[in-house]
Amino acid sequence: METLQEKRISIIKSGMELINEHGFHGCPISQVAKKAGVAAGTIYTYFENKEDMIYGIFKEVIQKQYKAVALKDNPELPFQERFFKFWENISEFYFQNPEIQGFLDQFLKSPYNTEEVHKENPSWFEWTENFYLDGIRQGAIKDINPIILKILVNESAHSLAKVKRNFGKKLEKKKVDFSSYPFMIWDAIKAN
Amino acid sequence: METLQEKRISIIKSGMELINEHGFHGCPISQVAKKAGVAAGTIYTYFENKEDMIYGIFKEVIQKQYKAVALKDNPELPFQERFFKFWENISEFYFQNPEIQGFLDQFLKSPYNTEEVHKENPSWFEWTENFYLDGIRQGAIKDINPIILKILVNESAHSLAKVKRNFGKKLEKKKVDFSSYPFMIWDAIKAN
DNA sequence: TCAAAATGATTGAACGTTCATTCAGAGCTT
DNA sequence: AAGCTCTGAATGAACGTTCAATCATTTTGA
Numbered sequence: 404m405e406t407l408q409e410k411r412i413s414i415i416k417s418g419m420e421l422i423n424e425h426g427f428h429g430c431p432i433s434q435v436a437k438k439a440g441v442a443a444g445t446i447y448t449y450f451e452n453k454e455d456m457i458y459g460i461f462k463e464v465i466q467k468q469y470k471a472v473a474l475k476d477n478p479e480l481p482f483q484e485r486f487f488k489f490w491e492n493i494s495e496f497y498f499q500n501p502e503i504q505g506f507l508d509q510f511l512k513s514p515y516n517t518e519e520v521h522k523e524n525p526s527w528f529e530w531t532e533n534f535y536l537d538g539i540r541q542g543a544i545k546d547i548n549p550i551i552l553k554i555l556v557n558e559s560a561h562s563l564a565k566v567k568r569n570f571g572k573k574l575e576k577k578k579v580d581f582s583s584y585p586f587m588i589w590d591a592i593k594a595n
Numbered sequence: 596m597e598t599l600q601e602k603r604i605s606i607i608k609s610g611m612e613l614i615n616e617h618g619f620h621g622c623p624i625s626q627v628a629k630k631a632g633v634a635a636g637t638i639y640t641y642f643e644n645k646e647d648m649i650y651g652i653f654k655e656v657i658q659k660q661y662k663a664v665a666l667k668d669n670p671e672l673p674f675q676e677r678f679f680k681f682w683e684n685i686s687e688f689y690f691q692n693p694e695i696q697g698f699l700d701q702f703l704k705s706p707y708n709t710e711e712v713h714k715e716n717p718s719w720f721e722w723t724e725n726f727y728l729d730g731i732r733q734g735a736i737k738d739i740n741p742i743i744l745k746i747l748v749n750e751s752a753h754s755l756a757k758v759k760r761n762f763g764k765k766l767e768k769k770k771v772d773f774s775s776y777p778f779m780i781w782d783a784i785k786a787n
Numbered sequence: 788t789c790a791a792a793a794t795g796a797t798t799g800a801a802c803g804t805t806c807a808t809t810c811a812g813a814g815c816t817t
Numbered sequence: 818a819a820g821c822t823c824t825g826a827a828t829g830a831a832c833g834t835t836c837a838a839t840c841a842t843t844t845t846g847a
Contacts (some may be wrong), residue, residue: 407796426706428620432833442798444835453833512700514618547775554754555779562746583739587747591783599822634808634824636813645807 411449413439415460416502423505426511427457461510461520464503465527471496473530478550483544483589489534490560490585504564512553531557552592558586604640605631607655610648610693615697619649619705653702653712653739656695657719663688665722674735675781681726682752682777694750696756723749736784751780 412518413589421430432453450456472492497504498500510516521528535549544552563584607628613622624645628635642648664684668677689696702708714719726742736744753777 408769410796424706429706431831433831443833444799445797447834448796508704509701512704514616514621545775545779547772547779548693550758551755552684552775553757555751555776558750558754559747562750563743566746583737584747586744587737587739587783591779602822623805625805635807636825637823639808640822 410439410441410445412463414441414446414449414456415463419457419460419464419506420502422457422460422509423502425517426509455516456467457510458520460506461515462524463551464506465524467500467503468493468496468507469527471531473527473534474569476530476534480536482541483593485534486538486544486589487585489590490556493557493560494564494567497561498567504561508561508565538592542594545594547592556588559584602631602633602637604655606633606638606641606648607652611652611656611698612694614649614652614701615694618701618746619707624648649702649707650712652665652698653707654716656698657716659695660685660688660699661694661719661722664727665719668722668726670729674730674733677726678730678735678781679777682748682780685749685752686756686759688752690759693760696753700753702758730784734786737786739784747783748780751776 409476418435421434421438430439432443432446433565435456436446439446450459472489475492476489478485495561531553532549535544535552538544539546539549540550540580566583606627609625610622613626613630624635624638627648631638638648642651664681667684668681670677672680702738723745724741727736727744730736731738731741731742755773760775
């Protein structure tokens with residue numbers, strides 16, 4: 404533990420792991436502190452209160468996702484290529500960071516997730532919207548509200564990563580081909 | 596409040612509503628009791644403890660879903676027709692029962708949702724699996740693991756119902772056509 | 788150059804609150 | 818009166834949060 408930033412990150416990581424494993428109930432400050440190797444009181448120098456900590460975790464996580472997915476997008480490429488690259492990046496990101504996915508899964512479906520939270524973390528949400536708007540403008544995908552497209556694609560990517568992790572070995576034996584999935588999604592959204 | 600069964604249902608309904616609105620954190624027994632119009636202790640004549648109550652809510656909810664969706668399926672019809680009927684039923688069910696959807700959303704993504712829970716409530720989970728297996732056997736949809744199909748379809752239905760409820764009026768102005776959604780999903784899963 | 792002072796992070800015991808759960812007694816039905 | 822359901826105050830554990838005290842680091846000033 405060196406800098407203050409590192410301690411902050413350690414708290415965030417611990418909280419995220421506890422929420423991933425035990426839910427929002429089941430992540431007491433006392434345990435977050437223990438896991439992070441700090442005293443309970445220390446958490447309150449980094450966050451106003453527990454709620455603020457949870458929003459802090461979300462902010463961190465959504466920024467990481469932005470870097471791992473949005474920043475790797477190349478708007479010069481044809482949209483179909485961008486789409487498959489996007490799919491690959493987001494799948495890989497979730498697969499490599501199961502705690503992040505577990506946290507996001509729960510956060511996004513919870514009452515913590517409000518419109519205000521989206522406004523306070525515009526980078527990712529604005530980027531995804533523009534991503535699909537690009538696809539529509541170029542005539543590559545159906546002219547459908549980006550909110551709808553986002554759901555279809557992102558929820559599917561989310562769930563597939565989860566299945567891959569939970570049932571990966573079982574499904575491998577049955578020769579399930581995960582790579583067919585993005586093609587299915589593409590079939591759903593591509594322009595006729 | 597007449598019979599015991601009705602009191603049980605009242606507790607379940609109250610717990611469900613609180614979880615929908617405030618999450619698993621934010622649903623204390625004291626409030627469930629208050630909302631249900633019973634004393635806190637009464638809940639413990641119907642459930643062993645709080646966890647048991649939450650699983651009780653899930654059981655109730657999944658049975659309702661089974662009745663509202665699975666029992667309305669007619670296996671005699673061509674699969675495509677069954678699929679669109681299924682979509683309509685599940686969308687309508689979620690739209691008419693927002694607390695159920697809010698609860699399910701959170702439950703299914705939470706650590707409460709384990710493989711064991713699925714085994715204890717086989718009706719719905721077995722039915723969906725068989726539904727997709729039927730489609731595959733008849734050559735109507737792609738030969739893909741039913742787990743994957745289930746995710747793609749059910750998660751999408753879930754999310755769409757949520758959007759419809761949250762952004763319904765906003766999207767209506769923009770003339771978003773929700774009816775296009777099941778066709779997109781069908782395009783994704785139909786056999787080539 | 789170096790002690791003294793200031794700063795700010797860290798600690799963990801202590802606090803007040805809230806929680807899930809219990810249970811003795813009351814009420815109701817048969 | 819027997820056998821239940823129901824009540825809600827009581828219980829003790831667990832929780833989020835505070836804060837006086839401690840510690841480490843930096844700044845000051847002679």
